[in-house]
Amino acid sequence: MLSLGSGCLVLALGVALYGIAASLYGARGRAGAGSRAWVDSGRRAVYATAGVVLVAFGVLEAAFLRSDFALSVVADHSSTTTPTFYRATAVWSSQEGSLLLWVVLLGLWSSLMLFLTRRRAREVAPYATAVLLGFAVFFLSLLVFLENPFDRAQTVVAEGAGLNPLLRHPSMMIHPPMLYSGYTLFAVPFAFAVGALITRRLDAEWIRLTRPFTLAAWFFLGCGILLGARWSYTELGWGGYWAWDPVENASLMPWLIGTAFLHSVMIQEKRGMLKIWNVSLVLATGVLAILGTFLVRSGILNSIHAFGASTLGVPFLILIGAMIAGSVALVLSRASDLRSDARLDSLLSREAVFLLNNLVLVGLCFVIFWGTFFPLISEAVTGNEASVGPPWFDRYIVPLSLILVLLSGIGPVVAWRRATAANLRRNLARPGAVGVLALVVLLLAGVSGSVGALLMFALAAFVFAAVGQELWRGVRARRAMSSDSVPRALVSLVQRNRRRYGGYLVHVGVAVLFAGVAASSAFQDARDVQLQVGQSAKVGGYDLTYVRPTSKLEAASNGRLEKIDLGAVMRVSRGGKQVGTLRTERSFFPSADPTLGPVSRFFEGEATSEVGLRAGLRRDVWSAISPSVRDLRKQVAEGDRVFNGAKALPPVQRDIALAEALSGLTRSYTVNPPAATFRLIVSPLVSWIWIGALIVFAGGLIALWPPLRRAPRPVAARYAARVARELGRA
Amino acid sequence: MARTETCGHNGGVDPARKRKLRFVIALSCALLLASALIYTSFSASSEARTPSQLAAAAKPGRVYELTGKVQPGSISSRGTTHRFRVRDREGHVSIPVSYTGALPDPFRDGREIVVDVRKRGATFVGERDTLVTKCPSKFTAEKKT
Numbered sequence: 102m103l104s105l106g107s108g109c110l111v112l113a114l115g116v117a118l119y120g121i122a123a124s125l126y127g128a129r130g131r132a133g134a135g136s137r138a139w140v141d142s143g144r145r146a147v148y149a150t151a152g153v154v155l156v157a158f159g160v161l162e163a164a165f166l167r168s169d170f171a172l173s174v175v176a177d178h179s180s181t182t183t184p185t186f187y188r189a190t191a192v193w194s195s196q197e198g199s200l201l202l203w204v205v206l207l208g209l210w211s212s213l214m215l216f217l218t219r220r221r222a223r224e225v226a227p228y229a230t231a232v233l234l235g236f237a238v239f240f241l242s243l244l245v246f247l248e249n250p251f252d253r254a255q256t257v258v259a260e261g262a263g264l265n266p267l268l269r270h271p272s273m274m275i276h277p278p279m280l281y282s283g284y285t286l287f288a289v290p291f292a293f294a295v296g297a298l299i300t301r302r303l304d305a306e307w308i309r310l311t312r313p314f315t316l317a318a319w320f321f322l323g324c325g326i327l328l329g330a331r332w333s334y335t336e337l338g339w340g341g342y343w344a345w346d347p348v349e350n351a352s353l354m355p356w357l358i359g360t361a362f363l364h365s366v367m368i369q370e371k372r373g374m375l376k377i378w379n380v381s382l383v384l385a386t387g388v389l390a391i392l393g394t395f396l397v398r399s400g401i402l403n404s405i406h407a408f409g410a411s412t413l414g415v416p417f418l419i420l421i422g423a424m425i426a427g428s429v430a431l432v433l434s435r436a437s438d439l440r441s442d443a444r445l446d447s448l449l450s451r452e453a454v455f456l457l458n459n460l461v462l463v464g465l466c467f468v469i470f471w472g473t474f475f476p477l478i479s480e481a482v483t484g485n486e487a488s489v490g491p492p493w494f495d496r497y498i499v500p501l502s503l504i505l506v507l508l509s510g511i512g513p514v515v516a517w518r519r520a521t522a523a524n525l526r527r528n529l530a531r532p533g534a535v536g537v538l539a540l541v542v543l544l545l546a547g548v549s550g551s552v553g554a555l556l557m558f559a560l561a562a563f564v565f566a567a568v569g570q571e572l573w574r575g576v577r578a579r580r581a582m583s584s585d586s587v588p589r590a591l592v593s594l595v596q597r598n599r600r601r602y603g604g605y606l607v608h609v610g611v612a613v614l615f616a617g618v619a620a621s622s623a624f625q626d627a628r629d630v631q632l633q634v635g636q637s638a639k640v641g642g643y644d645l646t647y648v649r650p651t652s653k654l655e656a657a658s659n660g661r662l663e664k665i666d667l668g669a670v671m672r673v674s675r676g677g678k679q680v681g682t683l684r685t686e687r688s689f690f691p692s693a694d695p696t697l698g699p700v701s702r703f704f705e706g707e708a709t710s711e712v713g714l715r716a717g718l719r720r721d722v723w724s725a726i727s728p729s730v731r732d733l734r735k736q737v738a739e740g741d742r743v744f745n746g747a748k749a750l751p752p753v754q755r756d757i758a759l760a761e762a763l764s765g766l767t768r769s770y771t772v773n774p775p776a777a778t779f780r781l782i783v784s785p786l787v788s789w790i791w792i793g794a795l796i797v798f799a800g801g802l803i804a805l806w807p808p809l810r811r812a813p814r815p816v817a818a819r820y821a822a823r824v825a826r827e828l829g830r831a
Numbered sequence: 832m833a834r835t836e837t838c839g840h841n842g843g844v845d846p847a848r849k850r851k852l853r854f855v856i857a858l859s860c861a862l863l864l865a866s867a868l869i870y871t872s873f874s875a876s877s878e879a880r881t882p883s884q885l886a887a888a889a890k891p892g893r894v895y896e897l898t899g900k901v902q903p904g905s906i907s908s909r910g911t912t913h914r915f916r917v918r919d920r921e922g923h924v925s926i927p928v929s930y931t932g933a934l935p936d937p938f939r940d941g942r943e944i945v946v947d948v949r950k951r952g953a954t955f956v957g958e959r960d961t962l963v964t965k966c967p968s969k970f971t972a973e974k975k976t
Contacts, residue, residue: 267936338936339960346963444850460857468868475872476879487876488896490947490961496871629911629932687936709936727933729908778911780933 102160103172106251109157113150113204114241120146120234128227140227144215147230150237151208158192158205161250165192170261173254174198180263182657190274191264196398196413197250199277203394204240206278207233207285210314214289218310225307228296229289236288239420247412266664266690266709270336276328280352283322284390287355289314290362291387294380298431301438305370308379312366313805315383319359320801326352327794338710338725340627340782342790345494350473351393354466358386361462364455364512371517372452373442377432378459380439384428389466391421396473447519454515458508461501468497499553503560506615509608510536510564513571531570536563551623557615564612568605575602595803603804607797614793620786621721627782634774641783643680643722646672650728650774651686652767654760662760665689665703666711667728667770669777673715683713685726685779698741699759700766704730716788723782729775736766877947882917883924889950897928897948897955903940917944917955930957935964 120143127139161174165188170176178195179188192198211233218226244250268274290311297307329349330342343349362382368374399414432439445452471478472489479487514528539562543555572591579590595602626641637646651668668686672679692706713724730737740762747755877896885895897917902925905916911931918925920943928948938944946962948955 339933344963444846448853464864467865471868471872475876479873479876483873486879487873488879489872489876493872493875497868631910705939707937708939725933731908778908778933 102163103169103251103253106157106160106164107249109153109160110241110245110249110251113153113157114238114245116146116153117150117234117237117241120144120150121231121238124227124230124234128224128231140223140230141219143227143230143234144219147208147215147234147237148212150234151205151212154201154205154208154237154241157251158201161198161201162189162192165189168261170258171253172250173252174250176254176258176261178262178264180261181659182661182663183261183264184269184657186271187264187269187274191268193277193281194264194268195250197244197248197252199281200240200244200248200398201250202278203281203285204237204244206281207236207240207288210282210285210289211237211292214311214314222293222296222302222307222310224300225293225296225302228299229292232292232295233288236292239416243413243416247416260693262693263690266688266707267336269709270332272328273332273336276325276332279321279325279328280393281325283318283320283325283352284355284394286314286318286321287359287386287390289318290383291390294383294387295427295431298380298435301435303376303380303435303438305373308366308369313807315359315363315366316801316805318386319356319363320798320805322352322356322359323794323801324798326356327791327798331791334787335712335714336709338712338727338780340712340723340725340780340784342787345469345472345491347473348393348397350469351389351396354469354473355386355389355393357462357466357469358382358389361459361466362386364462365459368452368455374445374452375456376441377436377439381428381432382459382463384424384432388421388424388428391417391424395421449515449520449522449525451512451515451517451520454508454512458505458512461505461508465498465501465505468494468501502615503553503556506557506560506564506612509611510560510567513605513608514567528570529567532563532566535566536560538562551619554619554623557619561612561616564608568609571605572602599806599808600804603800603802603806606800606803608800610793610796610798610800612793613789613796617786617789617791617793621784621790625782625784627780627784629778629780631776631778633776638779638781640781641720641722642675643783644672644674645683645722645724645779645781646674647777647779648672648682650771650777651684652771654763654767655688656760661756662691662703662763664691665763665767667726667730667767668711669713669726669728669779671713671724671779673722681715681722683715683722683724684711685713685724686711687726687728689730698737699744700740700762701737703763704733704737718786718788720783720785721787723780723784725780727778727780728770729777730770732773732775733766733770736769740766881919882926883919883922885948885950885955886924886926889955891950894947894949894958895955896945897926898945899925899943901938901940901942901944906940917946926955927953928955928957930962932957932959932962935962938962938964 122143123139123146124143127136127141127143130136161172163169164172164175165179166185168175168179168181168188174195174197178198179191183191193202211230215226215230215233222229290308293307293311297303326349329352333344334340334342362379365375365382366379369376369379395414395417399417445456447453472494476486476488479485510532511529514532516524520528536559540555540559543558548555548558572594575594576587576590579585579594580587583590583593585593628638628640630638632638632647634647634649637644639645648670651666651670653666655663655666657663666686666688668684671683671685673681673683688709688711689704690706690708692702694702694705697705710725713726715722744755744759744762747758750758877894879896879898880889882897882899885897889895899917899919902916902918905914905925907914911933913930913934915928915930916925917928928946930946942964944962944964947958949958950956
């Protein structure tokens with residue numbers, strides 16, 4: 102089976118190389134009437150590559166599920182005690198497995214795109230096919246020559262190292278496929294942009310064809326980023342959801358540029374403007390997607406995700422260099438074909454707002470890029486490696502985010518081409534008043550301390566009002582044409598223009614999300630305290646009391662001990678009244694280090710936090726415990742001594758005795774609990790970050806959903822007259 | 832007279848000149864922001880230093896980004912304050928660090944860490960919430976040969 106996996110990778114590499122040659126040969130038309138057949142053959146090579154790498158992935162997946170430790174990648178990233186779900190998903194916790202997942206997803210998305218466009222974009226598609234297969238060749242070469250997942254272990258171990266406990270979280274297991282789907286989907290518009298530039302077919306056709314894939318890339322990458330943030334908040338034991346870590350930033354940069362493209366592309370579709378800008382954004386998104394992969398793989402920057410040296414840095418740098426050089430050369434050589442069909446009529450127009458929105462999004466990306474790569478820039482300029490921290494990022498990101506939210510409220514209500522002052526007054530007066538009113542109410546309610554947060558709340562209210570006003574006008578217009586109820590008219594309105602109203606919902610979600618971020622950043626109360634049982638700490642108006650310690654041993658499905666949990670039950674009170682209970686614990690996973698004693702290895706391995714969280718719409722009460730195991734050291738050392746002297750015991754009896762000894766240890770912890778260290782946080786409106794993100798993705802799904810295919814109905818003249826009257830009143 | 836020269840036939844500003852003006856303003860804004868970005872990043876950054884570099888020359892009060900490994904057996908805690916030594920990744924020079932606050936889950940003997948520190952007396956005091964411990968198994972291992 103393992104030979105089958107290796108063979109599949111080599112075969113896929115060969116097929117992909119053939120596909121590139123066939124596509125380019127067919128595209129150049131040297132084969133005359135047979136050119137089409139070569140192009141078709143190149144496209145089928147993409148399907149074949151996808152199929153073959155999928156088989157390889159299946160073989161690797163089976164090896165993980167079987168705990169086949171003959172494969173070094175399985176022995177290093179899984180174990181028999183790893184639960185089945187995590188064994189299945191541990192494939193992409195390894196370098197090799199994640200690269201294979203990348204190429205599998207690339208193959209699947211490329212196949213879908215090329216299948217859907219097999220009878221369209223006949224000139225552009227062969228070059229796009231060659232570019233997509235070029236990416237496949239790059240990743241397959243890494244897998245075949247540098248990071249082969251089917252490398253056999255030098256010695257077959259009886260038990261693997263297990264999946265890193267920090268990754269044992271459902272969202273962490275779904276997070277990588279989401280991110281990779283985003284990255285690989287962004288390769289599709291990149292490839293078609295290259296094809297359009299090569300063939301000089303620079304009308305909006307390639308944009309229309311790839312738009313669903315760009316939107317899907319934006320959707321999946323956004324979901325991946327959200328899952329990562331959620332994992333950080335609930336699993337990492339520090340209480341935050343974003344740390345400006347290079348790897349986090351790497352996923353945010355292509356998402357921001359993708360967002361800019363999704364806006365500016367509308368201007369090209371409607372007015373034939375910004376062609377050079379749009380093609381540059383798509384090419385930049387493709388480069389940034391590869392850059393994100395490079396940052397995780399290479400370990401070039403200090404990050405919680407990537408630290409050690411890697412052999413992949415140089416190949417990735419060569420690929421990125423080639424992508425940038427090729428993109429710049431193509432855009433410069435096609436500059437004359439990329440001239441806009443029209444010019445900006447007025448700064449008071451939707452085009453201008455979109456352009457400003459684009460500049461802000463690109464500005465955000467540039468700030469993040471600069472901050473992320475500053476250690477390398479600093480070393481190159483001064484000879485000293487230096488880095489910037491979250492306060493530096495906040496200094497630029499906060500004002501830019503405020504402008505972005507403001508624009509997301511203005512954009513939907515400004516007319517295309519040229520808006521008059523009267524039109525602006527009529528459309529912005531109510532939302533503006535709502536924003537000002539929100540600010541006044543907050544100030545009167547005594548909310549103060551952060552100007553940025555207050556402005557963000559007011560702007561969020563402005564966006565709700567602006568989008569609400571647009572929806573209401575649309576519903577009124579629909580009701581003028583039919584006798585539908587308001588909800589039915591709303592559904593019908595959205596169905597008829599999913600892209601527009603899905604986009605508006607995204608704006609609402611963004612405003613909600615930013616309001617949550619502003620509140621939780623500006624008004625958070627966090628404390629690190631040491632408590633004995635019965636002691637309390639006051640945080641954010643709550644009293645948190647350490648009620649009692651908890652402990653338990655957890656066994657895997659095969660009966661082997663998987664981890665020891667030591668924790669606490671905490672009472673949450675407000676104004677002397679109990680409002681809830683928190684349960685937090687720290688899980689200790691055994692170390693695979695053979696030099697450690699049988700008992701001490703359970704306290705010297707990885708440890709993870711299980712957060713105690715009381716989430717609410719108004720605020721979250723969050724706790725994480727660091728139990729002190731210092732008092733158990735003596736008993737642990739005694740246990741090691743006893744079990745080292747009992748090696749003659751049969752393994753089953755030894756395991757039973759060990760479980761009893763560990764059970765005694767944990768009992769001892771609960772009977773005489775030492776003081777434990779807690780991180781306690783009360784953070785307002787955190788839930789609105791997740792709710793806002795869900796609204797964003799719901800809006801994205803609505804925009805992504807294919808439009809209804811129904812025959813257009815002629816609108817009766819009297820209905821048209823009523824619509825005009827209603828709109829005139831609005 | 833000057834007014835007549837700058838106006839188009841419809842009485843407004845010449846569109847080409849207007850576009851040029853907008854472009855110059857936009858470019859100036861971008862340059863200004865980029866300059867601010869560059870200036871603040873260099874002035875607000877903390878220099879990355881190894882334990883041996885800090886042991887040799889560290890100015891009291893200045894913030895450094897310390898990178899190294901936690902020396903095995905050196906961790907001790909009192910309340911929420913943790914004391915440990917950080918040594919060079921390759922080498923044996925180590926410096927004492929005091930850090931107050933919650934420690935990241937993967938923090939333990941031998942782990943690679945990054946923390947912002949200030950020299951105070953003979954000890955390097957960690958800045959709150961800056962301690963990062965590297966995730967040990969995620970895409971990190973250098974290929975065994």
